Amino acid sequence: MSEPQRVFPWKVARQFFLIHLGFAMVAVALTGYALRSWVHVNFTQSAGELGTELAQTLARFDGFLLSIFATLFFFAALVLALTTRYYARPLGLLLERARELRRLDRPVSEEFTEDEMATEEPGEWFHLERALGQLHRDLVLKSDELKREREELSTLIGAMSDAILAVDRNGEPLFYNSQFALFFRSPKGAGKPLRLTDTFRVPEVLAGYREVLDSGASKSLTTPMRTTVSEVPRHFSISIAPLRTRDDRSTYGAVGIFHDITELKQTEQIRIEFVGNASHELRTPLTTIKGYVSTLRDDLKEGRTDGASQFVDIIARNVDRMIALVNDLLDLSALDSGAELAKSEISTQEVTETALRSLESKRSARRQEIHTRYGAPTVFADPRRVEQVVVNLVHNAIKYIPEGRRIDIAWEKRGEFIELRVKDNGPGIPIEHHTRLFERFYRVDAGRSRDAGGTGLGLSIVKHIMLKHGGSVRLESKPGAGAEFICSFKATCAAPVVDASRLA
Numbered sequence: 001m002s003e004p005q006r007v008f009p010w011k012v013a014r015q016f017f018l019i020h021l022g023f024a025m026v027a028v029a030l031t032g033y034a035l036r037s038w039v040h041v042n043f044t045q046s047a048g049e050l051g052t053e054l055a056q057t058l059a060r061f062d063g064f065l066l067s068i069f070a071t072l073f074f075f076a077a078l079v080l081a082l083t084t085r086y087y088a089r090p091l092g093l094l095l096e097r098a099r100e101l102r103r104l105d106r107p108v109s110e111e112f113t114e115d116e117m118a119t120e121e122p123g124e125w126f127h128l129e130r131a132l133g134q135l136h137r138d139l140v141l142k143s144d145e146l147k148r149e150r151e152e153l154s155t156l157i158g159a160m161s162d163a164i165l166a167v168d169r170n171g172e173p174l175f176y177n178s179q180f181a182l183f184f185r186s187p188k189g190a191g192k193p194l195r196l197t198d199t200f201r202v203p204e205v206l207a208g209y210r211e212v213l214d215s216g217a218s219k220s221l222t223t224p225m226r227t228t229v230s231e232v233p234r235h236f237s238i239s240i241a242p243l244r245t246r247d248d249r250s251t252y253g254a255v256g257i258f259h260d261i262t263e264l265k266q267t268e269q270i271r272i273e274f275v276g277n278a279s280h281e282l283r284t285p286l287t288t289i290k291g292y293v294s295t296l297r298d299d300l301k302e303g304r305t306d307g308a309s310q311f312v313d314i315i316a317r318n319v320d321r322m323i324a325l326v327n328d329l330l331d332l333s334a335l336d337s338g339a340e341l342a343k344s345e346i347s348t349q350e351v352t353e354t355a356l357r358s359l360e361s362k363r364s365a366r367r368q369e370i371h372t373r374y375g376a377p378t379v380f381a382d383p384r385r386v387e388q389v390v391v392n393l394v395h396n397a398i399k400y401i402p403e404g405r406r407i408d409i410a411w412e413k414r415g416e417f418i419e420l421r422v423k424d425n426g427p428g429i430p431i432e433h434h435t436r437l438f439e440r441f442y443r444v445d446a447g448r449s450r451d452a453g454g455t456g457l458g459l460s461i462v463k464h465i466m467l468k469h470g471g472s473v474r475l476e477s478k479p480g481a482g483a484e485f486i487c488s489f490k491a492t493c494a495a496p497v498v499d500a501s502r503l504a
């Protein structure tokens, strides 16, 4: 506790002292004068006439009286000074308390003692001082509480990933958080006062704030807005609420929370497209099957069986296509759902040969030549998934390059990575398709791919498998110069297995 700074009310004390001293002086002077007059009158009457001796005696008496009353006056002044101090001191302490009320940043000083308050028993001064002291303590506590709440609120607002902007009735900003500054304040505007119209040129947002300020009711809207963080506009879901005074609940401003829903929108868009594409891909073979089944039924009713075997082949091909599509969709969903991989140190040759065996009939039908090279003998990966990667890439090459061409499969160690390279000498893939090629259902030439039995999921599955392995896939291709798909696996090995028999 800091020692309170003692204050003495000099002005009041001086006035109090001088007024009372004046009264004392008048009282002493009047009393002295009256006594002198009485003595003079009585002596003069009894002596008959004023002789020289009597005149000298009276003059001595006057001198004596003057010194007596001067001494009396001196003592009266002394007593008055002490009394003034006695009564003025508590006022000084109260002044001190009153001053403390303004200094809320200071700790509350100790309570004055009754002794200090110069009262023998708790009186009005004392109670007044106590009341002021209590008031001060309450104010300090409230002010501390307010400071803490403000600190917590500003930390909370600062840490929010949503942008916040509050404005007054004229649209002038009251406050905004760091996320708002990040999204909407250009570096050029830093340091200058923010104006709502400068910040957003989006009429919907301005109208939204205006509507809330006018009506006093909350409002939500969704709109694309330009930001300083990306070239393309981002989508925001904005909730604007009125700011009301505590007393009469009148609207003095509005606060808007800007929630960035760009990713959500993109995900939603991808989902919509995915459902549309999947349904479309399933409907095509189903329509074909339905058509051939009804033709077959009509033929059988009429006893005709000549085209039946061809129709059944077409139906079977379309059923296979649907099964392949559903399997691909299930694969993608399994990869998405976070199912764990069964990783181990596997032989690159073994896994590649297993994949090639399953493609042998397709390869020989198109008379493609396949060459393999195993620069990296092993890779730490899930064998079933690696086989799927090889099948998808090699099958694409078999399908999309002209008959009788060459496909090269190579496993190589490059720095920290083991790379699987599948290269063909087909027509290649134009550069404009490269960024979208790994998206679900994306095909360079949808008609041709569908004829080749493709649905556009193969490369998307490859990408997901690689990402799950902590790796990546990329394409190097120039039109006319073939295509090369490069899958990079991390070259991390499993902990070496220690052969216990060798330790002995």
Ligand SMILES: Nc1ncnc2c1ncn2[C@@H]1O[C@H](COP(=O)(O)OP(=O)(O)OP(=O)(O)O)[C@@H](O)[C@H]1O
Residues within 6 Å of the ligand: 328, 392, 396, 397, 400, 401, 424, 426, 427, 428, 429, 437, 442, 443, 444, 445, 449, 450, 453, 454, 455, 456, 457, 458, 459, 460, 483
């Ligand atoms: N080696 C390649 N040469 C030329 N184009 C290719 C090659 N590999 C893929 N493509 C093109 O990329 C597209 C996407 O391939 P992806 O494997 O994802 O789908 P798909 O083969 O059509 O169908 P799915 O693999 O699901 O049966 C193909 O449709 C094809 O146009």
Ligand SMILES: [Mg+2]
Residues within 6 Å of the ligand: 392, 395, 396, 454, 456, 457, 458, 459
């Ligand atoms: Mg494919």
